[in-house]
Amino acid sequence: MKANCWFDTHDIRVEEVPDPSIVNPRDAIVRITSAAICGSDLHLYNGYVPTMKKGDILGHEFMGEVVEVGSGVKDLRVGDRVVVPFPISCGNCFFCKKQLFSLCENSNPNAWMAEKMWGHSPAGIYGYSHMLGGYPGGQAEYVRVPFADVNPIKIPAGIPDDQVLFLGDILPTGYMAAENCDIEPGDTVAVWGCGPVGQFAIKSAFLLGADRVIGIDRFPERLGMAQKRSGAETINYEEVDVYETLDEMTGGLGPDACIDAVGMEAHAPGLVGAYDRVKQAAMLETDRPHALRQAIMACRNGGTVSVAGVYGGFIDKVPFGSLMNRSLTLRSGQTHVQRYMRPLLERIQKNEIDPSFIITHHMALDDAPEGYDMFLKKEDACVKVVLNP
Amino acid sequence: MEMRETDRPGDEGLARALGWFSIGLGVAELVAPRGIARMIGVRDHRILLRAVGLREMASGVGILTQRRPAGWLWARVVGDVMDLALVGAAFRSPRARRGRLALATAAVAGVTALDVVASRRLSRRPGEPEDDAIRITKSITINRSPEEIYRFWRDFRNLPRFMRHLESVQVTSDKRSHWMARGPAGKRVEWDAEIVDDKPNELIAWRSLEGSDVETPGSVRFQRAPGGRGTVVKVELLYRPPGGLLGSLVAKLFGADPDQQVAEDLRRLKQVMETGEIATSAGPSARRSRRLAAAS
Ligand SMILES: NC(=O)c1ccc[n+]([C@@H]2O[C@H](COP(=O)([O-])OP(=O)(O)OC[C@H]3O[C@@H](n4cnc5c(N)ncnc54)[C@H](O)[C@@H]3O)[C@@H](O)[C@H]2O)c1
Ligand SMILES: [Zn+2]
């Protein structure tokens, strides 16, 4: 089959690889019909996630049709249409039982690597480094889905791929980021980053009752999308000072909750940006936490900072004193996607959300490398690329 | 997390201090190589000093994030030797200021001595006799009842399912069994074992029979975990090999890091008990297809 494979920083290629096959009884094989490129993939593409190996198949946001099931899979049938959540979860362990699916203890065969880096290991993830399992990803024609009896969600006929594809990652991610803010009536929520995750965080914050949502980015098309599609107010951080503007917009209080939908590769103008880039290049910090720093400083006393953006290792100059002295709450995590798929599918079916509004480009699997490049550079007003193998 | 009674906190403290020293020195060497070069009396080694700075940083982070930092400390020793060589080279350069260099040499040599002491101490657990025995204590929490896990373990034929170094265990009578382990290069190690203690749902202890090639007492305890979290399984193993070739085979059964091997074995036990299978990411990649292409 064909698959989009990682070879090095900014070097990915669509290659011919063997087809996957059933290995364990609870496996299924899915023929991919749609696979998206995620902001998290850009961290791999830019070489900031350790333990990638040449030839790894990328992709953790995908859906398709079941073509084979193992002997232990009872509820899925060949021909079923499914969306597959990106964290691989067993459904049996302490964490799965607590619905903390991205912390499943049984799905990362390389847990020891993650333990060296982070102390304890989270769940395995498709196409996201060997530290997180080394699972072949879904930017391919076929994929092996472990624990297929508990992970995929069946999609009824009649709903197009584009409307449900994001149930596997970014729609739940935006939703969990907003849910983590414990939004109360009258609340203002600020969202750093108006990429796909930011767009869904904004939409979800409104769905969960926020009074105002403020989107922060520098790309006009993304800011415009947040205004038009969700009714957000926006700040272009290249034009005004974010902290002062937010203070001004909130009567000097600061937003009740701040969402970081940017992550480890935040862009920062001027000296701070140069500082973080040098430190990252010299391996003195692994991540550039500019948006996180701002989110902490801007948040109102006693508010919540919700981090959906991905971080990999060590960060520097984070104002922890601000967090501590002002009673802020910090919440984060790889999304517990399985928790949100069914309720969000219902919202889609009831027309409360149509997540397809973020898609700007459809491409063939063969064109994945161009898709990555375009998404990285935000060229052609690119917000989200969907690959159709 | 289990405690290792044998680790002397003093040494970990020393290791940690060296970790911070590394980061501090690393930052200084990176950010102000010229200043440091001036401080130690060398002029023309700015790029080299920057490289040294990176190495210091890496080993500093390594030491701080490692539970058993011996490996990283040895990396420091290598680094110290690099520094000494660097300072030595500067000595020979006519432009160096001898007095400052001598001071720097003394300082670096002092740190080297500390590094060597800390590495030696951490490489062997203090109080441990100096033999080839492999001793391992490891625990894991499994979301199943003690009864279920005891039952699975008590049938020793199940052990090779999750213990990587075992090829097979044959049960020869109620108390006795024959164990076969995979050594390096396909060599086998075999022995007979008997159960010496058996408290249903609580404890199983075994040891190899008198006269076996290997002396391997082992035990596993099953304790109900608090808050409905299942069972804490605690394993203690000892492999004391005889001398000679067989001895080195036994020593290699567990690879370079026996603690980690057993931790992985227990993780697989957990997977089998909780999910009925062993997690694997086996599957296609462009690596394999290339190798296949090359082979055909
Ligand atoms: N927690 C999870 O489970 C999860 C799931 C999916 C994605 N993510 C992460 O979410 C983040 C965003 O993903 P995405 O798909 O939206 O990616 P994206 O790259 O399209 O979006 C990031 C946006 O942040 C903006 N940005 C950069 N620096 C900024 C700054 N200083 N202030 C404000 N905005 C800034 C960029 O202009 C861009 O529009 C990534 O880190 C991704 O890894 C997390
Ligand atoms: Zn993603």
Ligand SMILES: [Zn+2]
């Ligand atoms: Zn689990």
